[in-house]
Amino acid sequence: MKATAQAPRPDTIEDWFLLVPxxxxxxxxxxxxxxxxxxxLQSSSPWGDTLIKYVLHDVVVLHPPEDPAYLLVRPETRAxxxxxxxxxxxxxxxxxxxxxxxPGACFEKYWTNWPWIRLCDSLFGILHSQHLCGNLCFGHxxxxxxxxxxxxxxxxxxxxxxxxxxxxxxxxVCTLLCRMHKTGNYTxxxxxxxxxxxxxxxxxxxxxxLVLDAFRSQAICYLxxxxxxxxxxxxxxxxMVLNMTSFGSRPPMIPALGEETSVTGQPTNIEAGNELGLSxxxxxxxxxxxxxxxxxxxxxxxxxxxxxxxxxxxxxxxGQELLPYQCxxxxxxxxxxRDRFKATFALQxxxxxxxxxxxxxxxxEDGTPRFCREVxxxxxxxxxxxxxxxxxxxxxxxxxxPDDVGLGMGFQDRRRCRSVSPVx
Numbered sequence: 001m002k003a004t005a006q007a008p009r010p011d012t013i014e015d016w017f018l019l020v021p022x023x024x025x026x027x028x029x030x031x032x033x034x035x036x037x038x039x040x041l042q043s044s045s046p047w048g049d050t051l052i053k054y055v056l057h058d059v060v061v062l063h064p065p066e067d068p069a070y071l072l073v074r075p076e077t078r079a080x081x082x083x084x085x086x087x088x089x090x091x092x093x094x095x096x097x098x099x100x101x102x103p104g105a106c107f108e109k110y111w112t113n114w115p116w117i118r119l120c121d122s123l124f125g126i127l128h129s130q131h132l133c134g135n136l137c138f139g140h141x142x143x144x145x146x147x148x149x150x151x152x153x154x155x156x157x158x159x160x161x162x163x164x165x166x167x168x169x170x171x172x173v174c175t176l177l178c179r180m181h182k183t184g185n186y187t188x189x190x191x192x193x194x195x196x197x198x199x200x201x202x203x204x205x206x207x208x209x210l211v212l213d214a215f216r217s218q219a220i221c222y223l224x225x226x227x228x229x230x231x232x233x234x235x236x237x238x239x240m241v242l243n244m245t246s247f248g249s250r251p252p253m254i255p256a257l258g259e260e261t262s263v264t265g266q267p268t269n270i271e272a273g274n275e276l277g278l279s280x281x282x283x284x285x286x287x288x289x290x291x292x293x294x295x296x297x298x299x300x301x302x303x304x305x306x307x308x309x310x311x312x313x314x315x316x317x318x319g320q321e322l323l324p325y326q327c328x329x330x331x332x333x334x335x336x337x338r339d340r341f342k343a344t345f346a347l348q349x350x351x352x353x354x355x356x357x358x359x360x361x362x363x364x365e366d367g368t369p370r371f372c373r374e375v376x377x378x379x380x381x382x383x384x385x386x387x388x389x390x391x392x393x394x395x396x397x398x399x400x401x402p403d404d405v406g407l408g409m410g411f412q413d414r415r416r417c418r419s420v421s422p423v424x
Contacts, residue, residue: 006046006047006048007019007045007046007047007048008047009047009166009171009173010164010166010173010175011148011150011164011166011173012150012152012164012319013150013152013155013162013164013175013177013319014152014155016164016175016191017155017156019045019046019047020043020045020046020051020191022043023175023177023189023191024156024177024189028043029041029042029043029053030042030043032205032208033205033208033209033212035209035212037056037057037058037216038054038055038056038057038212038213038215038216039053039054039055039212040052040053040054040055040208040211040212041053041055045193047193049171049173049193049194049195050193050194051191051192051193051194052191052192052193052194053189053190053191054188054189054190054191054212054215055187055188055189056187056188056190056215056216056219057187058185058187059178059185059186059187059188059216059219059220059223060184060185060220060224061184061185061186061223061224062184062224063224063228063229064180064183064184065232067159068159068160068161068178068179068180068186069153069154069158069159069160069161070153070161070232070235071161071178071180071186071223072151072161072162072163072176072178073151073228073231073232073234073235074103074104074106074151074235074238074318075095075097075104075105075106075108075149075150075151075163076097076100076104076106076238077231077234077235077238078095078231079095079096079097079106079108080231080234081227081230081231081234082094082095092112092113092114093110093111093112093113093114094110094111094112094144095108095109095110095111096108096109096110098146100312101148102314102316102317103238103239103314103316103317103318103328104150104151104152104317104318104319105148105149105150105151105319106148106149106150107146107147107148107168108146108147108148108149109144109145109146110144110145110146110147110149110165111144111145114218115214115218116211116214116215116217116218120211145167145168145169145170145172146167146168146169147165147166147167147168148165148166148168149163149164149165150163150164150319151163151318151319152164152318152319152320153318153319153320154320155319157179159179159180160177160178160179161177161178162175162176162177162178163175163176164176171193171195172192172193173192173193174190174191174192174193175189175190175191175192176188176189176190176191177189186223188219190215237331238330238331239314239317239328239329239330239331240328240329240330240331240334240365240366241317241322241326241327241328241366241367241368241369242296242300242326242327242328242329242334242363242364242365242367243325243326243363243364243367244296244299244325244326244361244362244363244364245325245361245362245364246359246360246361246362247352247359247360247361248358248359250283250352250355250356251283251284251285251294252283252284252299252348252352252361253268253281253282253283253284253348253351253352253355254281254282254283254284254288254299254302254303254306254348255278255280255281255303255306255307255344256280256281256282257306260282265282265283265355266282267280267281267282268280268281268282268351268354268355269281270347270350270351270354272347272350273347273350273351276343276344276347278307278344278347281347281348281351281355283355284299284302286298288302289301289302293324294324294325295315295324295327296313296315296322296324296325296326296327297313297314297315297322297327297328298313298315300313300327300329301313303341303344303345303348304337304341307340307341307344309337309340309341310333310337311329311330311333311334311337311341312329312330312333313327313328313329314327314328314329315327315328316328317369317371320369320371320372320373321371321372321373322369322370322371322372323370323371323372326367326369326370328369334365345363348360348361349361
């Protein structure tokens, strides 16, 4: 979150829920316009803006994804789709990706020409006529903008999907959250801020209803656009999850630089690496990447760097942090570097066997992502379930528990889970 003189502005959907706890509720909002299937509301924000919220119920999606959390595609995928449009004159939005911060998070230049934005520009420009047009967050003339756009899935509830925008040149933030109520039927919440509070005059009510209708029409068109099925397919294959398996308490090896040593041991020399100039290996230490815990993305980033291979590695996917033994790589980059990596990683296995013996670390492609938040929630639910059904038998001052009941998160489990924290 970026600090301002008043309060921090939200950068992520987690920030939004922290700063605006009533984001999705009816309480805490003043109704400006109410229709049977939509509403326009306003509220204050802790960072000084007035929040405007559009709520649309019963938005029909003709070809919904199997998992409702994947209703919205990543910004980098949408930018790719816009670039593939054969006739740019047909585009109502233009995106230019400047940097991919992670899967589902982009620093981009963004421009759109949607009719409802032009209505907002005209209407709210009149309502805010005492302010400079450049200060209006609805101002169509301010586009294009440089923004960070992020997609987030399964927050606050499983199946939810959201996008957040944070304008890097103006203090503008907004978010869109979609929640499915039945297959193909969604509720949308779109929240954005204005720099000045406004009092809606009576004459503006009918005009605001037109804005609501235009927003609903645009939302239905956007979620049923012809390119969306192709975009979702690209989204599905754009990145690959890698898993590291089959190693115990010893960290994997890394090609050594010069006389480099590791806190975990001395260099290991192997003749098999002479041809590639990779005869000396050391145990990987997270401190090599400025960290104190193992993360596969950092290990592979250093590994790729030392063998002169260009592959981006990420520890998160669509705003969710992966477990330490997983990471994400762009699929095309991985395929280009895979042969070189596999030949070098085979040397790592040789060095690992010489240094430690036993089984060697393996890297598995196309793994199923496992997220830290989901694992913690699962453990907490399991502990609660076990304690809820725990049968207590009192013998004087002792409590006897059934043998198959654990003691929850606060006690040492009898079974050690190697997959959650493979390397320390």
